[in-house]
Amino acid sequence: MLVSMRQGLDEASKGGYGVGAFNVNNMEQIQSIMEAARETKSPVIVQASRGARSYSQDRFLYHLMVAATELYPEIPTVLHLDHGNSPATCKSAIEMGFTSVMMDGSLMEDGKTPSSFEHNVAVTREVVEMAHAKGVTVEGEIGCLGGIEDGHGAGGDGLEHLTDPDQAVEFVEKTGLDALAIAIGTSHGAYKFSKAPTGETLKMDTLIEIHRRLPNVHLVMHGSSSVPKDLQDIINQYGGKLKPTWGVPVEEIQLGIRNGVRKINVDTDNRLAITGAIRKVLFESPEKFDPRDYMKPARDAMKKVVAERMTEFGQAGHGKDYAPLPISEMIKGYANGSLDPRPSMAGAR
Numbered sequence: 001m002l003v004s005m006r007q008g009l010d011e012a013s014k015g016g017y018g019v020g021a022f023n024v025n026n027m028e029q030i031q032s033i034m035e036a037a038r039e040t041k042s043p044v045i046v047q048a049s050r051g052a053r054s055y056s057q058d059r060f061l062y063h064l065m066v067a068a069t070e071l072y073p074e075i076p077t078v079l080h081l082d083h084g085n086s087p088a089t090c091k092s093a094i095e096m097g098f099t100s101v102m103m104d105g106s107l108m109e110d111g112k113t114p115s116s117f118e119h120n121v122a123v124t125r126e127v128v129e130m131a132h133a134k135g136v137t138v139e140g141e142i143g144c145l146g147g148i149e150d151g152h153g154a155g156g157d158g159l160e161h162l163t164d165p166d167q168a169v170e171f172v173e174k175t176g177l178d179a180l181a182i183a184i185g186t187s188h189g190a191y192k193f194s195k196a197p198t199g200e201t202l203k204m205d206t207l208i209e210i211h212r213r214l215p216n217v218h219l220v221m222h223g224s225s226s227v228p229k230d231l232q233d234i235i236n237q238y239g240g241k242l243k244p245t246w247g248v249p250v251e252e253i254q255l256g257i258r259n260g261v262r263k264i265n266v267d268t269d270n271r272l273a274i275t276g277a278i279r280k281v282l283f284e285s286p287e288k289f290d291p292r293d294y295m296k297p298a299r300d301a302m303k304k305v306v307a308e309r310m311t312e313f314g315q316a317g318h319g320k321d322y323a324p325l326p327i328s329e330m331i332k333g334y335a336n337g338s339l340d341p342r343p344s345m346a347g348a349r
């Protein structure tokens with residue numbers, strides 16, 4: 001059943017857990033996510049980037065998402081737009097039926113050039129007004145992540161545009177958004193850190209400080225694949241050529257969850273699992289040519305990673321905690337102010 005992301009994150013906040021947001025480009029990926037959610041009894045966020053929407057001509061992807069809610073009616077499912085680059089992109093997702101959108105105004109519309117604070121506030125505020133009138137959740141971003149994924153990103157090493165905690169408070173007050181993505185040194189893609197991250201490269205202190213100042217705002221960690229060595233090894237063992245790389249350790253994500261992180265974006269780990277499984281089949285059985293012979297193991301491999309993350313983030317077992325509110329209730333809540341962010345009311349929720 002479809003659920004608003006705001007409700008899903010409010011529930012996660014009450015339960016003290018995080019919710020993984022997994023990217024979808026095709027049928028096998030969404031099947032993996034929904035099977036993992038069913039197996040672990042988890043609520044789930046499925047998200048599509050602009051790249052995914054163009055790869056799937058938008059409509060294929062949307063109907064896959066609808067199919068997921070039909071086939072897994074017991075699972076609270078959020079349909080989220082990842083990294084919308086403009087109010088127009090967010091509008092098209094809202095019109096299509098997404099229950100949540102990200103307006104990433106930390107970059108200009110080209111998805112590459114870091115923007116000014118004023119630009120970010122203006123476009124995010126515009127999307128908040130448009131989305132909340134329809135009961136749709138809004139995620140914004142302050143500071144820029146490193147790396148580039150699907151042509152989106154500021155590039156660099158993740159430390160160039162870290163989130164300033166003072167600016168984060170002002171941003172929430174000025175935009176009225178529901179969830180805030182912050183830059184603490186992580187990057188999109190597989191190459192996040194050139195060695196195991198330390199407090200110098202992964203700024204968990206900054207995250208904790210932002211949570212201290214914004215105790216009632218749902219924080220989002222992007223670029224949070226763990227890039228485990230065993231998944232890298234499978235790819236390289238069967239002919240791949242990944243360079244050594246490190247991701248965000250699960251224990252750091254769990255520290256984040258104890259400090260206000262409610263949404264964790266994971267994509268690279270799933271890509272690695274799929275590619276490793278396909279390479280293994282093609283390497284071991286070069287006579288095979290039916291795509292199902294390698295897509296089935298790929299699907300199983302991704303499902304396993306997603307289920308592990310759901311357990312590690314704590315969302316496992318929380319799929320039946322709540323009944324999704326009708327979207328009309330969300331519209332009412334935004335209109336009467338009961339769903340406004342309350343940045344200054346420490347611990348009031």
Ligand SMILES: [Zn+2]
Nearest residue numbers: 083222223265
């Ligand atoms: Zn991201």
